[in-house]
Every structure is written in C-alpha cells, then in structure tokens.
Amino acid sequence: MNVKRHPPYRRPMTGWWKRDPFFMRYMLRETTAFAVAAYAIVLCVGVVRLAQGEAAWNGWLQALRSPLSLLLHLVLLIAFVIHAYSWFQIMPKTLPMIKMGGEQVSAGAIQRTGWSAAAIATVLVLALAAWWQS
Template identity: 30%
Template structure:
C-alpha cells in the first residue's frame, strides 16, 4: 500500500455543481448532449415516416402529438437553445482568428455565428414553406 492511498480524500456532495453558476451551466451543457441525441433520433424517425408513405406519416404525427412527447421535445428544445448559446460563446476561446496581424474580437466571432444561424434558419424556413 502506497502512502498516496492513505491520503485524506474529503467527501464531495453529489450536487456540488449546483453551488456555483459556472459549474451548473457546464453540467447542464454536458447534459444537453443527451437531448441533442434525442432530437437527432426524432428527426431520423420523422424522415423514415415520410419515406414510408402517407400511412406511416399519419402514424408518426399521431405519436408525435402525444402530451409526453410534446413535453419531451419542449425540454429538448430548451436544452438545444442552451447548447447553442454556450457553444457560440465558447468558440472565440477555442478558435483564435487573426486578420492582417490583428486578432478578431470575440464579439465579432459570436455575432458572425448568430448571423449565420439566422441566414440558415431563414433558408430552411423558405425551403419548408414554399
């Protein structure tokens, strides 16, 4: 047995991450990946139903309108928004851009991401509703 095994290790409360807002946001962001995975699966099920014809699509819509699924998708959407906001705000720390020997300010990088999100959202809306 080494002396390292004998060192004191204080117990950490299970909800240690709820005490500091930055830890809480970090854990919620990590948890959001489960809801993102659900939304991807939901989208794949939707595409499969559309591909199988009118009856499968009608069955999917009947299933999709069940109250528990509407609540799950609303929670998943909230986590999707949290994930997007935190991802966009972390990007300038992970991706440093130099233009002409000057560093691009983080606000410009974040703003460009939101602008791109808006453009893509409008494009998808236009494609779906035309």
C-alpha cells in the same frame, strides 16, 4: 512494532459541480446534449416511418401533433437555445486566434457571426420547408 495505517484521503466528489457557477454552467451545457440526442432519435424514427410507407409516415406526423409531443418539442427548443448560447459563448475560446487586418477578431464578433449563421440557416430551412409545402 504495530503501526496503524490509515486509508488514503479521498476528496468527496458528490455534488462537485454545485460548488462553482462555472461548473454548473458546464453541467447545464453538457446536459443539453441529451436534448440534441433525443431529437436525433425523433428524426430517425421519422425516417424509419417514411421508409415504412405513407400510413406509417402519417401516423408519425399525427403523433408529433399530440400535446405531449408539442410539450416535448418546447422543452427541446429551450434546451437547444441554451446549448447554442453556451457553444457560441465558448467559441472564441476554442477557436485558434483569428486575425483580420492585422488585428485579432474580438470574441463578440465571433459570437455575433455564430448567431448570424444560425439565424440565416434557420430562415433558409424555414423558407425551404414553406416552399416544399406549397
């Protein structure tokens, strides 16, 4: 007896993340991690240029002032804001339950604390940079 065998069913995976807004947000969040990596590379190149001497450092600083670099930094800034927003959104879901005064801390309070910490760190870094320049 000759039985015709069919291959097992395989669900198509092309564009799986486009089918659900949740997965689209997930992919956007994961894609913004490449912006973080790109900026880490920019900073590492700066450290290497600093180690190579004043001329190399000044050349790197001049390259950062080019229109293409400014556009890249604008795109990276937008990606960083999206990245931070998405992480602060999922922070209450990933943290262990936090209780204060016998009650669970709300998701909104956790998100506001994250944004506040980010804002304070930004102000401190900018103040330090301004102090360093003077």
